[in-house]
Amino acid sequence: MPDAERYGGTIVKQPTGQISRLGTVKYLVQRFAFLSLIGLTFALMLIGKADTILVERARMAVSDAVTPILRVMAEPAAVISQFVTNLHELAAIREQNADLREANTLLLEWQAVAQTLESENSQLRGLLGTVNDPETRSVTARVVADYGGAFAQSVLITAGSRNGVAKGQAVTTAEGLAGRITQAGYRSSRVLLITDINSRIPVSVGEAGGRAILSGDNSSRPKLNYLGAKSAAAPGDRVVTSGDAGAFLPGLPVGRVVSVDEKNVVVEPFVSRGRLQYVEVLDFGLTGILAEIDRAD
Amino acid sequence: MQPTVWQKVDSRARRILPFGLTMIVLLFGLTPTYIPGLAQITPMYALIAVYFWSIYRPDLMGYGPGFAIGILEDLLTGAPLGVCTLTLLLTQWIVFNRQKFFHAKPFGVTWLMFVLVAFGAVFLKWIVIGLVAENGLTPFGDLFAAYLITVTVYPVIAWMFSKAQTRLLDES
Numbered sequence: 001m002p003d004a005e006r007y008g009g010t011i012v013k014q015p016t017g018q019i020s021r022l023g024t025v026k027y028l029v030q031r032f033a034f035l036s037l038i039g040l041t042f043a044l045m046l047i048g049k050a051d052t053i054l055v056e057r058a059r060m061a062v063s064d065a066v067t068p069i070l071r072v073m074a075e076p077a078a079v080i081s082q083f084v085t086n087l088h089e090l091a092a093i094r095e096q097n098a099d100l101r102e103a104n105t106l107l108l109e110w111q112a113v114a115q116t117l118e119s120e121n122s123q124l125r126g127l128l129g130t131v132n133d134p135e136t137r138s139v140t141a142r143v144v145a146d147y148g149g150a151f152a153q154s155v156l157i158t159a160g161s162r163n164g165v166a167k168g169q170a171v172t173t174a175e176g177l178a179g180r181i182t183q184a185g186y187r188s189s190r191v192l193l194i195t196d197i198n199s200r201i202p203v204s205v206g207e208a209g210g211r212a213i214l215s216g217d218n219s220s221r222p223k224l225n226y227l228g229a230k231s232a233a234a235p236g237d238r239v240v241t242s243g244d245a246g247a248f249l250p251g252l253p254v255g256r257v258v259s260v261d262e263k264n265v266v267v268e269p270f271v272s273r274g275r276l277q278y279v280e281v282l283d284f285g286l287t288g289i290l291a292e293i294d295r296a297d
Numbered sequence: 298m299q300p301t302v303w304q305k306v307d308s309r310a311r312r313i314l315p316f317g318l319t320m321i322v323l324l325f326g327l328t329p330t331y332i333p334g335l336a337q338i339t340p341m342y343a344l345i346a347v348y349f350w351s352i353y354r355p356d357l358m359g360y361g362p363g364f365a366i367g368i369l370e371d372l373l374t375g376a377p378l379g380v381c382t383l384t385l386l387l388t389q390w391i392v393f394n395r396q397k398f399f400h401a402k403p404f405g406v407t408w409l410m411f412v413l414v415a416f417g418a419v420f421l422k423w424i425v426i427g428l429v430a431e432n433g434l435t436p437f438g439d440l441f442a443a444y445l446i447t448v449t450v451y452p453v454i455a456w457m458f459s460k461a462q463t464r465l466l467d468e469s
Contacts, residue, residue: 033360034390040364041382045429048378055378062372066324073328081330145327145373146339152375155329190375219436276329 060185063145063156067188070144071158078277105174112176112253119209119240119251136249139163139281144188146273153196153218154179155276160187163281170241170282176253176270177201177241178279191279194254194269195222202244203254206237211244214254214267221258224265233257233265249284311465315357318461319346319366322454327373338439340447343370344418345454347385348411351392352399353462363389376422377429384418384425391417404455412448419444 048055141159159165161184169181171191179193180201192199199216205224212227227233237257243250255269300308322342343366350358367382374381391414392399399407423440 030360030393034386034393037360037364037386038383041367041379041386044368044382045377045379049429059372059375062369066373069324070327073324077328077330143329146329147327147373147375154375156327217436219439274330 056183059190060183060188063183063188063190064160064185067144067156067158067185070156071142074142074144081277109174112174115238115240115253116249116251119204123250137164137283139165139283140278141165141189141281142278143276146276147190153193153199153216153273154182155191155193155273157189157191157279157281158187159281160185160189162186164283165189165281166283169284170248170252171279172252172282173271173276173279176255177248178271178276180248181281189281193273194271195220195273201248201254202242203239204242204250205233205239205257209242211242212265214239220273221266221268222255224257224267227265233260235260239267249282252282312357314461314465315346315350315354316362316366318458319343319350319358319362320369322346323366323370323373338442338446340443340450341415341418342454343367343381343385344388344415345411345447345451346458348388348392348414349455349458351389352396352407353459354466355393355396357466358389360386360389377426380422380425380429384422387421388414388418404452408451408455411451415444415447415451419447 139159141157141163143155144158145156147154147156157171165181165184167181167184171178171180177194179191179196179199181189182192183190193216194201194214195216195218197216197218199214199222201214203212203214203224204210205212205227210228210233212224212233214222215225216222224233224239235257239254239257241248241250241252241254253270255267257265258268259266322345326339326342347358347363347366351363363385364382367385368378370376370381370385371378399410419440423437
């Protein structure tokens with residue numbers, strides 16, 4: 001009886017002799033399936049390493065397909081999160097708190113603007129007689145999926161190539177840089193957060209503006225690499241994008257140095273992963289993309 | 298008596314129930330909670346689902362569906378391709394090889410076994426991602442927290458699945 005039950009209920013009615021034979025066949029088929037699927041899995045791992053473009057396309061196709069479902073599923077989460085937030089604020093300080101939050105966001109935005117201007121200014125002063133930065137356009141999108149748990153730090157947003165989003169664009173919130181677009185599908189895109197193990201952002205540190213690379217390691221606090229010996233960092237230093245390698249607009253706020261020891265310089269990002277709800281995708285006026293947006297409009 | 302068209306459709310629908318429910322919990326795991334710190338320690342829902350159905354309905358959750366779920370999880374979560382697939386297939390392999398052991402065991406025993414199997418799965422994922430990704434091993438702390446949460450939510454998911462099983466699958 002256990003044998004019959006083991007391979008599905010239908011065999012129960014067969015005569016006893018056939019159970020074991022059918023059982024053996026089924027066992028062999030299962031074993032063959034297992035081994036071939038394991039082989040296939042290793043082949044996939046190799047493909048994943050060799051042909052990243054193909055894999056990216058597959059990922060985006062799947063993401064595009066499930067985005068409408070995720071959009072619906074994220075709705076209750078947003079409502080619950082709203083409800084919880086409201087409960088927290090229900091005390092007498094509720095209104096005051098809300099006002100302060102609003103003012104704070106506004107001020108942070110202004111702070112970001114001021115700091116961008118300041119760093120831009122100092123750069124311009126150094127250059128004298130410069131060309132203006134290209135115009136920046138932005139798209140606001142909602143975060144509908146948080147991918148990867150502890151293994152990867154990326155989120156899915158509801159803007160894709162139809163909104164002019166393209167690979168490489170910077171993704172920000174009012175607080176600062178959140179990450180960059182790694183894959184743009186038609187109606188959704190994947191954002192690699194600055195804390196992901198694959199994230200490398202050229203940054204400048206402190207007022208001296210020492211160049212470094214901010215490398216994520218899947219923890220909530222990325223580290224600074226290749227920091228020149230002369231431009232040592234100290235706790236409290238602001239870290240902003242440097243704009244090197246044409247990756248991002250210079251001066252986007254990234255985070256603050258929290259600890260410095262012999263091995264690591266640790267940065268606390270201004271943007272926290274869990275609070276990401278709406279983000280802005282910045283496009284630095286790369287002509288091809290702009291033309292597409294205009295056509296779409 | 299020949300089954301009518303609707304009976305056929307009905308039984309087909311019931312047969313894909315384990316796969317469908319697994320996909321639902323997988324997507325549920327991706328839904329943002331908007332709570333800081335929670336995203337890092339999302340439970341491995343697919344692992345729970347595949348383990349559960351491999352024990353109770355191996356006829357409906359064989360290696361084929363397990364493989365398909367693994368690929369989808371890899372593609373959706375941004376994990377290196379093949380990592381989740383490998384983990385799920387090996388989990389199934391363990392369950393199928395110890396089917397007599399799992400047969401009609403009280404819930405506590407299957408849970409305890411899940412505690413062990415899930416640890417193996419997390420450890421395997423950690424090693425394989427470390428080997429495949431360019432930047433070496435990720436910190437184990439968050440992974441371990443995710444493991445603890447996975448083990449903790451197992452009874453809840455298992456309870457929902459067993460309700461679905463008795464309501465929808467056993468009568469067919």
